[in-house]
Amino acid sequence: MSLSTDQITEPGAQTPLKPIKNRGSRPSLTSTAVNQLERLGLPLMLVVLVAFFTIDGSTGELFTSSANVRQLLSNQAVTGIVALAMLVPLTAGYFDLSVPAVAGLASITFAQLAGPAGYPAWVGLLAALAVSLLSGAITGWLVAGLRLNGFIVTLGLYTLIQGGLQYFTDGQTISSGLPDWVGSWGFETFLGLPRPFWVLVVAAVVVWYVLTHLPRGRELEGIGSNERAAHLVGINVRKDVWLAFLGSATLAGLAGLMITIRSGSADPASGPAYLFPALAAVFLGATCIRPGRYNVWGTMCGVYLLAVAVNGFTFLGADSWVSPVFNGGALILAVLVSTLMGRQRERLSGSD
Amino acid sequence: MRGLDKTFPGTTALRNVDWELRAGEIHALCGGNGSGKSTLIKILSGIYKGSAGGTIRIADAEVAADEINPKWSHEAGVRVVHQDLGLFPDMTVAENLSLGRGFEKSRISGISWRKVEVRVRELLERFEIEASPATLLSSLSPAVRTEVAIARALQDQGDQHRGTLIIDEATAALPLHEAQALFASLRRFAARGQSVVFVSHRLDEVLSLCDRVSVLRDGDMQGTWDTASIDEAALIRLVVGKDLEQVRRDARPSTQGPSALKVSEMDVGPVSGVSFEVARGEILGIAGLLGSGRSELLRGIFGDLEPRRGAVEVDGQPIRVRRPADAMSAGIALIPEDRAVAAAFADQSLSMNISAAVLRRYWRRLRMRPRSMARDARALVGQFGIKAARVDQAIDTLSGGNQQKAILARWLQRDPRVILLDEPTQGVDVGARAEIYRLIGERVAAGAGAVLVASDFEELASFADRVLVLRDGCIQAEVPCAEITPHRLSQLVYSGGESHVAVH
Numbered sequence: 001m002s003l004s005t006d007q008i009t010e011p012g013a014q015t016p017l018k019p020i021k022n023r024g025s026r027p028s029l030t031s032t033a034v035n036q037l038e039r040l041g042l043p044l045m046l047v048v049l050v051a052f053f054t055i056d057g058s059t060g061e062l063f064t065s066s067a068n069v070r071q072l073l074s075n076q077a078v079t080g081i082v083a084l085a086m087l088v089p090l091t092a093g094y095f096d097l098s099v100p101a102v103a104g105l106a107s108i109t110f111a112q113l114a115g116p117a118g119y120p121a122w123v124g125l126l127a128a129l130a131v132s133l134l135s136g137a138i139t140g141w142l143v144a145g146l147r148l149n150g151f152i153v154t155l156g157l158y159t160l161i162q163g164g165l166q167y168f169t170d171g172q173t174i175s176s177g178l179p180d181w182v183g184s185w186g187f188e189t190f191l192g193l194p195r196p197f198w199v200l201v202v203a204a205v206v207v208w209y210v211l212t213h214l215p216r217g218r219e220l221e222g223i224g225s226n227e228r229a230a231h232l233v234g235i236n237v238r239k240d241v242w243l244a245f246l247g248s249a250t251l252a253g254l255a256g257l258m259i260t261i262r263s264g265s266a267d268p269a270s271g272p273a274y275l276f277p278a279l280a281a282v283f284l285g286a287t288c289i290r291p292g293r294y295n296v297w298g299t300m301c302g303v304y305l306l307a308v309a310v311n312g313f314t315f316l317g318a319d320s321w322v323s324p325v326f327n328g329g330a331l332i333l334a335v336l337v338s339t340l341m342g343r344q345r346e347r348l349s350g351s352d
Numbered sequence: 353m354r355g356l357d358k359t360f361p362g363t364t365a366l367r368n369v370d371w372e373l374r375a376g377e378i379h380a381l382c383g384g385n386g387s388g389k390s391t392l393i394k395i396l397s398g399i400y401k402g403s404a405g406g407t408i409r410i411a412d413a414e415v416a417a418d419e420i421n422p423k424w425s426h427e428a429g430v431r432v433v434h435q436d437l438g439l440f441p442d443m444t445v446a447e448n449l450s451l452g453r454g455f456e457k458s459r460i461s462g463i464s465w466r467k468v469e470v471r472v473r474e475l476l477e478r479f480e481i482e483a484s485p486a487t488l489l490s491s492l493s494p495a496v497r498t499e500v501a502i503a504r505a506l507q508d509q510g511d512q513h514r515g516t517l518i519i520d521e522a523t524a525a526l527p528l529h530e531a532q533a534l535f536a537s538l539r540r541f542a543a544r545g546q547s548v549v550f551v552s553h554r555l556d557e558v559l560s561l562c563d564r565v566s567v568l569r570d571g572d573m574q575g576t577w578d579t580a581s582i583d584e585a586a587l588i589r590l591v592v593g594k595d596l597e598q599v600r601r602d603a604r605p606s607t608q609g610p611s612a613l614k615v616s617e618m619d620v621g622p623v624s625g626v627s628f629e630v631a632r633g634e635i636l637g638i639a640g641l642l643g644s645g646r647s648e649l650l651r652g653i654f655g656d657l658e659p660r661r662g663a664v665e666v667d668g669q670p671i672r673v674r675r676p677a678d679a680m681s682a683g684i685a686l687i688p689e690d691r692a693v694a695a696a697f698a699d700q701s702l703s704m705n706i707s708a709a710v711l712r713r714y715w716r717r718l719r720m721r722p723r724s725m726a727r728d729a730r731a732l733v734g735q736f737g738i739k740a741a742r743v744d745q746a747i748d749t750l751s752g753g754n755q756q757k758a759i760l761a762r763w764l765q766r767d768p769r770v771i772l773l774d775e776p777t778q779g780v781d782v783g784a785r786a787e788i789y790r791l792i793g794e795r796v797a798a799g800a801g802a803v804l805v806a807s808d809f810e811e812l813a814s815f816a817d818r819v820l821v822l823r824d825g826c827i828q829a830e831v832p833c834a835e836i837t838p839h840r841l842s843q844l845v846y847s848g849g850e851s852h853v854a855v856h
Contacts, residue, residue, distance in 0.1 A: 213719040215712045222708060225697040232656060232688055232695065233709040233762070234677035292699065 038341045042288035042298060042334065046305045053312035062315045070194050072304075072311055074186060077196035078103070078258050080303045083278040083285075084207045085251035089150070089244040090282060090294050091211055093224040096245065097275070098139060098154040099252045101161035104271030106132045106256025108165055108174065111266030115177035129253045135161070136249020140242035158275075165268040175265030183264025196258055200300075203251060208296040210247070220244055221293070277306055280331045287338035306330065366391055366402075369573045371566060373516065378538060378548045380558040380579070382591055383568035384808070389551055392568065393518055396549075397432050398425035410516065429515025431505035433522045439489055439501055446472040446485035449504050479503040480537055495530035498522050499537065506541070517541070518549040523557070535561045553641065555587050555846050567591055588842045592809065609633055611668060612801025613653075613684075613770045618662030621648030622825035626662075630770070630801035635792070637816025638805045639841045645825040646805045647689055650772045653803075654686040655679045666769055680709065683769035687759055687776050689805075695759045696747055703729035703743040706761050732761040737787055753784025760788060764795055771795060771802040777811065789815050809838035809845075821845055 037044075053063040062068060085099040106128040114124035139157060143150040186196050211217035219240050222230040231237050255274070260266045284305065285298030309330070310323040366388045373379050383389045394400040395417065396408070402417025409415075410428040439448050446465075449472050456467035472485040481499045483492055489500065501522065509515060517538075523531045538548050552558050558565055559579050567574040567590040574590050613630040623645035630636045640646040651657040653664055655673035664671055671682040679686070688694035697705050703722075706729045707714065714721045729743040736757045740750055747755055756776065763771070771792065777785040793815075796802050806812050812819055813836045821829040821844040829844050 209719075213715075215715045215720070218704075218711055218720060222697055222700070222704075222711075225700050226693075228694050229697055229708075232654075232676055232686060234675075234680045236675065236677065 034341065034344070038291050038338065039288060041337065042284060042301045042305060046301055046308065049305065049308050049312065053308070053315070056316075058317075059312055059315040063312060068311070070189070072307060073197040074194035074262070076303050076307045077194075077200040078255050078262070079274055079277050079281065079307070080200040080300060081203050081251055081255040081258065082274045083281045083299050083303055084203055084296065085248045085255060086278055086282050087285075087294050087296065087299055088207065088211070088220075088248045088251070089241070091217070091224050092220040092241055092244050093227065094143060094150040094241060094244065096139070096154045096248050097151065097279075098135070098157040098161065099248060099255070100271040100274040100278070101158040101165075102132050102135050102249055102252035102271075103256035103259060103274065104165055104268060105135065105161050106253040107259040107266040107270060108169060108256075108268055110257055111174040111178060111260045114179065114182070115174055118177065121179050121182070125257060128257055129250065132249045132253025132256065133246060136246045136252075137242075139249070140245035143245065144238045144241035162268075162271065165271075169268040171268060173265050173267045178260075178264060182261050186258070186262035196262055199254070199258060203254065204296050204300055207251070211296065216240060216243065224294075277303070277327065280327055281306060283331060284334050287334045291338055292342060366395075366568075367571045369568075369571075371573060372576070373547050373549065374564075375514070375547055376542050376545050377563040378535075378542055378550055378561065379576075380550045380552060380562040380565040381568065382552065382555065382558060382565060382587065384591055387568040387591075388571040389568055390520075391571075393432065393520055393549075393551065395420060396425065396516075396518065397430050398422035411514075429509070430518065431515065432518045432520060433498070433501045433505050435521040437497060437501040437522060439497060439504075441488075441490040443489060444485065445476070445483050445487050445489060445492075445500060448489055448500060449475060449485075449507060453504075453508065475503055475507055479506075493530070495534055498534060502534075502538075506546075514545045516547045516549060518551070520551045521553065523550075523552065523554075531557060532561070553846070555584055555591070559584060559587065584846075585843070588839060588846065592838045592842055612666065612799075613803070614665040614668075615649075615653060616663045616665075618649070618652055618659050618664075620652030620657050620659040620662070621645055623649050623652065623822075624825050626822075626825070626827055628820060628827070630803060632799045632801055633796055634817045635796055635802045635804055635815055637812040637819035637836070638803060638822055639809060639812055639819050639845050640805075640822035641845060642807075644822045644845075646822050647774050649822070650686060650774050650803065650805060651688075653679065654684055654772060656686070656688075680766070683767075684772065685709075685763035685766060685768035685770070686772040687763060687774060689774040689778065691752070691756060691759060691778070696755055698748040699746055701744045702733070702738075702740055702747050702750070702758060705747045705758050706732055706743075706765075709762050709766060728765075732765060733758075736761045736764075736791060751781075751784075753780040753787075756780050756788060757784065757791075760791060764791065767800075768795075769800055771800055773802060773804045773806075775806060776804070777806070777808075785811075809841040812836065812841060813838050 053059045056063075082099050082103060085103075086096055089096045109131050110124040110128040112124075113119045113127050114121045119127075135157070139150075139154060142148045142153045186194065188195055190198050211220065219230065219235045222233070222235060223237055223240060227237060259270055281302030282294060282299050284302030285296075285300070286292065286294045287298070288301060289295050289298040306327055309326050313322045313326065369388075369392065371392070381389055381392070391400060395402050398421045401420055402408070404416070404418045406417030407414060408417055408420055410430070413424075413428050415424055440451065443451070446468050450468055455463040456471065458464035458467075469485050476483060476485070479499060479502070481496060481503060483496055483500065489497060492500070502517070502519070506515075506517060519538075523534060538546075538550075542548055550558070550562055559582070562579050564576055565579055565582065565587065566576040567587070569591065609632045611629045612632045612634070615629075616627045618626045622643065626645075626649060628636065638646050638649070648657055652659040652662070653673070655675045655678055658674070664673060666682045666684065669682075671678070673679045673682065673684075676686070692698065697708065703726045707725050714725045716724075726743050732738075733740060733743060738750070738754050738757045738761065740754060747758060750758070756779075760776070773792065776792070777788055780788065792802060804812065804816055816836060817833050819831040819836050819841060820827050821831065821841070823845065831840060831844070
């Protein structure tokens with residue numbers, strides 16, 4: 001895949017300085033190998049895990065059953081979209097913790113309007129997206145406009161929205177009166193793969209395109225690298241950050257719709273379950289493909305690595321404590337490895 | 353009796369320096385940027401080691417220069433108050449005087465605030481500081497803050513006042529009368545045997561407040577004089593160096609051509625009512641101390657700061673600038689001060705850094721064109737003589753000079769009509785400096801106008817066609833080409849001026 005300036009990058013980008021005319025000379029084999037390993041570490045780990053659970057006698061049959069594969073791909077669509085929503089502002093260096101709550105808000109809005117309130121489904125869909133956009137606009141205004149700390153503002157918003165949903169729904173799941181296609185749409189397949197998975201694929205491609213192939217996306221990365229310098233090269237930092245929060249909220253709304261559509265109901269408590277896996281996937285993703293940068297395909301690997309591991313362990317008969325232990329451990333290990341590799345790289349380039 | 357005697361053998365920073373400091377004197381240490389002042393202070397406080405062969409003696413204790421360490425210096429009574437003071441503005445005076453030293457503990461090992469307060473009160477009394485222990489540091493005036501920093505440095509000496517207090521430009525932000533009040537208290541400590549080393553750029557202050565003055569230049573100790581026996585002109589000559597008078601300038605034909613930039617009555621930051629004009633083909637220098645408003649003036653023109661008042665014209669056309677993008681489309685470029693903070697995208701590739709100001713050029717047929725971006729970057733790398741292995745390596749793997757050339761390439765490829773340069777050769781080696789000015793010179797010769805802010809007067813003397821002296825936000829003097837010498841600029845910038853504006 002083409003990732004902007006890094007595309008010209010052959011592996012082994014960060015080698016000791018040489019005069020420009022030696023540009024054609026190849027970096028040493030070991031440093032190339034180290035870089036490739038770093039770039040592809042997470043995807044390789046995913047492949048190894050899949051292979052292990054496929055080959056292992058006690059899990060193989062269940063793990064590779066088409067029902068399980070479909071379930072796995074489909075289940076993670078929401079987590080993946082939530083992770084993408086967090087990725088967009090994070091590219092510019094801003095946390096958005098409100099994403100899972102906004103997804104919950106969209107989920108409830110859609111279910112309430114299309115179900116008990118009796119409006120046509122398209123009204124519910126549009127209203128859910130509108131509510132998400134509104135919340136993104138407010139967050140963007142607080143963070144980009146008033147320069148408040150994004151981490152705190154979105155943490156506050158997350159808590160506030162969760163509380164509001166509890167109040168509004170009385171803690172009850174909304175399921176009555178929804179059209180029939182809600183609940184079944186998500187179980188149908190397209191080209192042999194579940195529809196929600198395709199939604200994720202489309203969302204990922206769109207986010208990847210925006211972040212790496214629109215000037216605005218490159219600007220966001222510039223802001224994330226050095227906000228002051230970005231301002232001084234003429235980038236409209238406030239507008240870009242505001243738009244990033246708006247984009248994030250749109251994706252959160254999409255995730256919310258997927259929650260309702262997949263389950264045929266809306267649970268006000270569904271949002272928080274996505275916070276940790278999505279955030280972990282984004283951070284895991286930054287350790288591969290383009291090490292050190294938050295990136296779309298790394299994030300996707302992160303989502304499915306965590307999901308496959310938890311799924312496989314469940315078939316191995318692991319207790320429920322295993323999955324959080326694995327999630328946490330994987331995150332720390334990934335950061336450890338990528339940080340140590342980054343330092344090694346610095347030493348290589350600094351020693352010249 | 354105490355006295356110290358130090359010899360640092362030939363490092364590049366300091367060449368065979370002998371220096372003596374008497375007990376109970378206030379001794380000024382002067383020198384330009386890169387003269388070795390900071391190195392000397394850092395060796396004295398044990399942060400750096402000297403090279404083998406040198407010795408440092410404080411009172412009865414003696415140590416080889418290559419074995420000095422912070423612990424030894426501390427025990428020998430060396431205390432440093434740095435320019436930025438190193439205080440915690442959001443904490444109280446009592447907390448500031450306790451952190452690092454330790455708080456008094458109560459029996460159950462929590463902090464005994466009562467005991468802390470007793471100690472701090474006594475301390476404030478001893479140092480005659482008008483503040484109470486519970487005052488937030490940020491609500492104190494800069495002068496009192498400096499006093500608190502000094503009290504913190506000296507607090508554990510008790511009433512003894514023997515030892516060496518080094519004040520490293522800590523009064524740079526103080527108005528003269530406040531600095532005088534501060535010196536009154538330093539005098540009292542000195543009378544009791546405290547030695548004070550006072551590092552300063554402000555020569556008038558040095559002469560009126562200190563007993564003796566030593567001058568460092570290019571790592572050589574020029575000597576030590578009684579302040580009574582030397583005048584300001586002589587001191588400036590010592591700091592700047594005699595031979596610099598003869599810096600040869602290419603006397604550019606003074607092209608009083610059409611104006612490239614015209615600024616009228618601009619008020620921004622400490623700057624007030626500044627008007628000037630830059631002709632095409634001219635490099636206008638701006639000389640001024642930190643806090644004179646020199647950076648704010650450039651940032652105001654570029655739209656990074658919002659001017660309270662004033663008009664800007666580029667090539668005779670009035671322009672309205674609200675943000676940097678407006679200035680850029682009017683043909684203005686700004687190479688900001690402090691590359692790491694304001695210009696470099698440290699973790700991004702060289703090619704991204706070079707193209708940052710023209711990013712949208714590479715969006716063609718619905719996608720970014722990193723290959724053509726890299727191709728252009730490679731061409732610029734060659735043209736600007738940037739030493740880099742590849743354009744996809746992160747810019748922070750390059751040396752400072754090469755990074756700065758990349759920033760220059762970022763802006764000059766836009767063919768700006770007006771180039772604003774704020775300390776363009778900060779942290780850049782001599783070779784790269786010459787390269788940078790050659791590149792700027794080419795653009796200026798081709799019809800652009802440039803404004804150059806530099807605190808190195810030699811640099812201004814070598815490259816500016818005309819210099820404006822900025823003091824306290826106002827233009828104090830205009831020096832025509834023929835009269836620009838480092839000496840003359842130092843005189844205009846340093847001398848006079850009862851009121852110094854405190855700006856951080």
